[in-house]
Amino acid sequence: EPEVTQTPSHQVTQMGQEVILRCVPISNHLYFYWYRQILGQKVEFLVSFYNNEISEKSEIFDDQFSVERPDGSNFTLKIRSTKLEDSAMYFCASSTNRGRGYNEQFFGPGTRLTVL
Amino acid sequence: AQKVTQAQTEISVVEKEDVTLDCVYETRDTTYYLFWYKQPPSGELVFLIRRNSFDEQNEISGRYSWNFQKSTSSFNFTITASQVVDSAVYFCALSRSQGGSEKLVFGKGMKLTVNP
Numbered sequence: 001e002p003e004v005t006q007t008p009s010h011q012v013t014q015m016g017q018e019v020i021l022r023c024v025p026i027s028n029h030l031y032f033y034w035y036r037q038i039l040g041q042k043v044e045f046l047v048s049f050y051n052n053e054i055s056e057k058s059e060i061f062d063d064q065f066s067v068e069r070p071d072g073s074n075f076t077l078k079i080r081s082t083k084l085e086d087s088a089m090y091f092c093a094s095s096t097n098r099g100r101g102y103n104e105q106f107f108g109p110g111t112r113l114t115v116l
Numbered sequence: 117a118q119k120v121t122q123a124q125t126e127i128s129v130v131e132k133e134d135v136t137l138d139c140v141y142e143t144r145d146t147t148y149y150l151f152w153y154k155q156p157p158s159g160e161l162v163f164l165i166r167r168n169s170f171d172e173q174n175e176i177s178g179r180y181s182w183n184f185q186k187s188t189s190s191f192n193f194t195i196t197a198s199q200v201v202d203s204a205v206y207f208c209a210l211s212r213s214q215g216g217s218e219k220l221v222f223g224k225g226m227k228l229t230v231n232p
Contacts, residue, residue, distance in 0.1 A: 031218065043161070043207060045219040056219060089159060095218065105220065107161040 002026045004108035006092050012114045013082055021077045021111045023092030032075045033093040033105060034067065036060065043091065049075065082115045089113075118143045120210050122223035129198055130231050137193040137226050139208030145169075150184065150191040151209040151220065161207075167191065198230045 005024045013019050025032050034046040047057040049067050066078045075094075079086055089112050093105040119142040129135050141150065152164040165175065167184050175182045179196045195202055208223040 033219065035220070042224045043209075043220075043222040045221070048219055058219075091161060103218070104163065104166065105218065107163075109160045112159070 004092055004094055004106050006108035006111050008111060009109065010112045010114070012116065015084055015115055016081050019079050019082055019113060021090050021092075021113070023075045023077070023108055024073050025075055025092065025094030026106055027073070029094035029096050029106075031095045031103075032069070034077045035091040035093065037089045037091065037110075039088070046077075082113075084115050087113055087115045118145075118210050118212070118221045120208050120221055120223035122208055122226050124226045125224070126227045126229070128229040128231065131199060132197050134194060134196050135198055135228060137195075137206050137208075137228070139191045139193065139223060141189050141191065141208070141210045143210060143212075145212050147212075149211045151211070152182070152191075152193050153207045153209060155205040155207065155225070157204070164193075195228075198228075200230050200232055203228060203230045
C-alpha cells in the first residue's frame with residue numbers, strides 16, 4: 001500500500017542552523033501539507049501546497065519557513081534559522097484532490113526535530 | 117473560525133472497561149468533516165474514522181463506536197472492552213469541505229492509559 005515517507009526520522013541541530021525536512025508524498029497525490037506537534041501538545045497546521053505554490057499557511061509559518069517541491073517526488077520544509085521553540089515533531093501529509101468533498105490526508109511517520 | 121475541544125486531557129482505565137472520549141467542535145461551515153486519529157507511543161498518526169456533516173448515523177467498527185450529534189456539535193468516540201493496546205493519545209479533528217482549505221484543525225488530544 002502506498003505511503004508517505006519522511007526523512008530523517010530524527011534531526012538534531014544547533015540553534016541558528018538551517019534544517020531541511022524531507023517528505024515523499026504518495027505518487028499520484030497533488031496536495032501537500034506540513035503539520036507540527038510540539039511535545040505533549042496538539043497537532044497544528046503549518047502550510048498547504050498545490051500546483052507549486054502555497055495555498056494556505058498558518059501564523060506559525062513565518063519568514064523562517066519555506067516549502068518546496070524541487071522535483072516530481074520530494075516535498076521539503078526548510079527552517080532557515082532554527083530556534084529552540086522549533087523543536088517538535090513535523091508531519092507531512094498528502095491527498096489526491098480537493099473541492100469535491102473531502103479527500104483523506106495520508107500522514108507520514110513524522111520527523112522529530114530537536115534544536116539545542 | 118474552526119475549533120475542536122477535547123475537555124478530557126487524560127483518562128486511565130482498567131482493561132475491559134468501556135471508555136468514551138468526548139469531542140465538541142465549532143464551525144460556521146454547513147459542510148465539514150470530523151475525524152478521529154490515534155497516536156500511539158511510537159508517534160505516528162493513525163487514521164480511525166471520518167464522518168461528513170450530513171451523515172449523523174452512528175458507526176461501529178469492532179470495539180470502536182462513534183456518536184455524531186449535530187445538535188450538540190459533538191463527535192464522541194467509545195472504546196468497548198478496552199485493551200492495553202488501546203493506550204495512546206487520541207485526537208479529534210475537523211476540516212472544511214469544498215472550495216476551502218482542507219487543513220485539519222485538531223483538538224488538544226486525550227491520553228488514554230489502559231492498565232492490565
